[in-house]
Amino acid sequence: MSADTQDATQLHGGRLVAKRLKAHGITRLFTLSGGHLFSIFDGCREEGIELVDVRHESAATFAAEGWAKVTRQPGVAALTAGPGVTNGMSAIASAQQNGSPILVLGGRAPAMRWGQGSLQEIDHVPFVRPLTKLAATPETTAEIPGLIDEALVAAVTPHSGPAFVDFPLDVVFSEAPESDEGLSLPDAAAGPVPDVARAAALLRDAERPVIMAGTNLYWGHGEVALLALAQELGIPVFLNGLARGCVPADHELFFSRARSNGLKGADLALVVGVPMDFRLGFGQSFGEETELVVVDRAEPSRDHPRPVAAELYGSIGGILDALRTSAGGSDTRAWVADLRAAETEKRQAERAELDDDRAPLHPMRLYRELGELLDRDAIVIGDGGDFVSFAGRVMDTYQPGCWLDPGPFGCLGCGPGYALAAKLAHPERQVLLLLGDGAFGFSGMEFDTLARHGVDVVAVMGNNGIWALEKHPMEFLYGYSVAADLRPGTRYDQVVEALGGHGELVSQPSELRPALDRAFSAGAPALVNVLTDPEVVYPRRSNLA
Ligand SMILES: Cc1ncc(C[n+]2csc(CCOP(=O)(O)OP(=O)(O)O)c2C)c(N)n1
Ligand SMILES: [Mg+2]
Numbered sequence: 055m056s057a058d059t060q061d062a063t064q065l066h067g068g069r070l071v072a073k074r075l076k077a078h079g080i081t082r083l084f085t086l087s088g089g090h091l092f093s094i095f096d097g098c099r100e101e102g103i104e105l106v107d108v109r110h111e112s113a114a115t116f117a118a119e120g121w122a123k124v125t126r127q128p129g130v131a132a133l134t135a136g137p138g139v140t141n142g143m144s145a146i147a148s149a150q151q152n153g154s155p156i157l158v159l160g161g162r163a164p165a166m167r168w169g170q171g172s173l174q175e176i177d178h179v180p181f182v183r184p185l186t187k188l189a190a191t192p193e194t195t196a197e198i199p200g201l202i203d204e205a206l207v208a209a210v211t212p213h214s215g216p217a218f219v220d221f222p223l224d225v226v227f228s229e230a231p232e233s234d235e236g237l238s239l240p241d242a243a244a245g246p247v248p249d250v251a252r253a254a255a256l257l258r259d260a261e262r263p264v265i266m267a268g269t270n271l272y273w274g275h276g277e278v279a280l281l282a283l284a285q286e287l288g289i290p291v292f293l294n295g296l297a298r299g300c301v302p303a304d305h306e307l308f309f310s311r312a313r314s315n316g317l318k319g320a321d322l323a324l325v326v327g328v329p330m331d332f333r334l335g336f337g338q339s340f341g342e343e344t345e346l347v348v349v350d351r352a353e354p355s356r357d358h359p360r361p362v363a364a365e366l367y368g369s370i371g372g373i374l375d376a377l378r379t380s381a382g383g384s385d386t387r388a389w390v391a392d393l394r395a396a397e398t399e400k401r402q403a404e405r406a407e408l409d410d411d412r413a414p415l416h417p418m419r420l421y422r423e424l425g426e427l428l429d430r431d432a433i434v435i436g437d438g439g440d441f442v443s444f445a446g447r448v449m450d451t452y453q454p455g456c457w458l459d460p461g462p463f464g465c466l467g468c469g470p471g472y473a474l475a476a477k478l479a480h481p482e483r484q485v486l487l488l489l490g491d492g493a494f495g496f497s498g499m500e501f502d503t504l505a506r507h508g509v510d511v512v513a514v515m516g517n518n519g520i521w522a523l524e525k526h527p528m529e530f531l532y533g534y535s536v537a538a539d540l541r542p543g544t545r546y547d548q549v550v551e552a553l554g555g556h557g558e559l560v561s562q563p564s565e566l567r568p569a570l571d572r573a574f575s576a577g578a579p580a581l582v583n584v585l586t587d588p589e590v591v592y593p594r595r596s597n598l599a
Pocket of ligand 1: 464522
């Protein structure tokens, strides 16, 4: 041992964890208790990192993901050994598919007894590794600070995603010298800017260009460059995932309803930060003749499902800026006007549903009234089936990080964790959680968490008494449905009241606005339980492939 290390203060492993988290600006740890985590809790207490304790590890991990989604900083969860970690698996997979930078800390049975059958002993690393960018276990206490740094660097390096470190009980309860040195995290907006000449030439020749951008635009902080490019060249923009809000919904170049006209009719599409997965029809959402220029933070993890004309990987902002300064382009005004006409026509066609006066309510009626009372910076979270599909279609987003859905992994139950984190990160903003009655069952107990921590999220439930997104398709395919019904009219509002929140029941359209106003000023987490019509079928082509 050198003289230096002998002189350094000895700290226990949990404190070493907390010191590195703090050094990277982490202020909160989402968790659920377990003895394996006590030294990490103690370290966080000493370092001033707030513990936010929830009712299920899935919620802790979704909260870490939600934190990342609304702050673009890594979110951190601590899960106890064995079942704590296995309970977090769905949320880890979700973070992987959303590219969300999170760090999951696991407890772990003691190394000195490994293999002898300690309580909650299981090797997490082999089953967590396929879902993470790094999964590791320190063998000594002294390795802890370096491993925390490596894990955070892995989580934020493009493509960003989850990282996992578990801590054997004996290793994390022992002491090692404090170390102040460490890695710094890469700048999420930085990266190489490859030669854009070919893509710029394609863009210059395009008469009907479009931009289709998704989640990695947001992770790569590319929104300013995207808007500048779109405005300078007059390119219509379509957004999905976390990119929603990167161009405000009321911008003259933003379109949503006219998506198929735009993507099918384009001669050139800039596909920015979004994989051509099922959400883009595996590439078939674009026209057969549409040439594709792909821009992303890093090479894709899967092959593109159709040929692309150019691929540019690196700093999304840098690449879009380079395209803006070197491309130039043709006059797109007629193309933009065509799309605007289609957009306006489709929005007008929604009017009847938005004004629908039926009871139980049409979900679209609810979205009209919600749209009227939300601020531009409100954070809206969707957790449910058809209820959320309707919202995704009609709710407008004006700022980045204001629309959180489960993403391609589609895991029900993510919402309360996301909402908890969103409101903690932005206490001054409205946080609206849209919940299906089915979705509520996965993490409804988190209303207890919200109440205990004084986190005033407003949840609005579309309570149709069914798993609509499954029931209607099954009836369509088989002529009947099974395993698709819930109890009609369940008083989830009373459940929330019993947990310390505010509850409202809405069964008539006229009751909606007053109930929403009371919920937003309740001074407690609230659930507005809106009875919605189970006969309303979401117009869906396919939900499986
Ligand atoms: C964890 C998980 N289990 C099951 C599903 C399949 N699933 C997708 S949507 C849905 C129905 C959701 O019902 P609800 O939340 O009541 O919303 P509704 O469709 O009725 O509006 C189901 C079961 C899923 N996506 N995630
Ligand atoms: Mg339902």
